[in-house]
Amino acid sequence: MTEAGDNGPRISVVMATYNGAAHIREQLDSLAAQTCLPAELVVTDDGSTDATLDIVADFARTAPFPVQVHRNAQRLGYKGNFMHAVSLSSGDLISFCDQDDFWKSNNLERVRQAFMNDPDVMMVFHNAHLVNERRMPISPFYATSPVPPVSRPLTLQPWCFSYGFMQTFRADLKPSAALWGRMGDHYNPGKEMGHDLFFFLVASGVGTIVYLDDELTEYRLHGGNTVGSGKRTRPTFVDRWRYRLEDRADTYRYLARMTVQDSNMFADLARTPSWSETMRNRARVAAEAWRGLEPLYALRAEICSGSSLPRRIAAFVRLVREGGYSERSFWTFGNRAMYKDLVLGVLLAPLVRRFGRESSRTDRACRRGHAHHGVPMSQAASVQAVAA
Secondary structure: EEEEEEEOOOOOEEEOOOOOOOEEEEEEEHHHOOEEEEEEEEEEOOOOOOHHHHHHHHHOOOOOOOOOEEEEOOHHHHHHHHHHHHHHOOEEEEEEEEEOOEEOOEEEHHHHHHHHHHHHOEEEEEEEEEEOOOEEEEEEEEOOOEEEEEOOOOOOOOOOOHHHEEEEEEEHHHHHHHHHOOOOOOOOOOOEEEEHHHHHHHHHHHEEEEEEEEEEEEEEOOOOOOOOOOOOOOHHHHHHHHHHOEEOOOHHHHHHHHHHHHHHHHHHEEEEOOOOHHHHHHHHHHHHHHHHHHHHHHHHHOOOOOOOHHHHHHHHHHHHOOOOOOOOOOOOHHHHHHHHHHHHHHHHHHHHHHEEOOOOOOOOOOOOOHHHHHOOOOHHHOOOHHHO
16 A cells, blocks of 8 residues: 555545535545555535534544545535635645545556556546445446547547546646636536536646546445436437437527637636646637637527528528538537438427427537547647637
């Protein structure tokens, strides 16, 4: 057993707690059993009224690493609580930890090695296994790998994210937290962006993200989960068609607004004084890329809206001309989306608007065009499609 600071980066484990007495001791014991121990555990409590803090204090007396415990002066909510914990951490790497899960003993060892292999890696996340309250197995969290093993900047689908309990990121990203308070959530209008979605978004724009398919955490499902998940399975034929028949006009309008928000965030990050010139340049490129998505989503919203047929046709023609479906574009919806928009948008939008299912606030189609996957980041800003 080694400490994270011996031969590699120091790891801060940050845990946001609130009335977690039922399961927190098992999680704490799993941290103590890591083959690569963290340099510290930072616990921020959001006003627990049960024995959570007593259990943490008892664990801290014999823990094989320092344990910091902070009681919030006022309730922050789980997102703000995690962001507060990040601000108090001192490690080179920061690993989110839920109070009610259970970590496999090689979790930190496997994750830290992925960072040591490549200094450009800004985030590592991994698979997990869903378990019930008694830790009986249910299913893998990801039935299939959600992303490639290694994803360079701006190569992931723009609305991609991972959950915090499986994330570790470089402390280099901490300065970006100053912008978190103004960020609206991609999936929940009117809500603040999740702490995990925020750091994933930043990491995907300025660095490499590594995915490990190892199930390194047991994600416990019980009646008190703040964010839960049912059994994970591959999408069925019916699931895919339900998605295709959703009324998506409002979703595309909302995502268009989110692209502006995200572009402005990266533009501000490009002026981060503590970042290297390479990181600032990547943030500038990311700002341009996100800015280029706004008109594409605005046009797609028009295609799927209940507007007149001539307006829907004009929006479709313009989106085709601007490369919204082309693999030669930086961002593309792809050929399948083009056929879908032609039939379910241009031709049948009024019917879909009337009878279609309410849409989720996401888009599985948008991704980076194949022609630009190999474009170096120093050249990406000059790609014409970015400013389409």
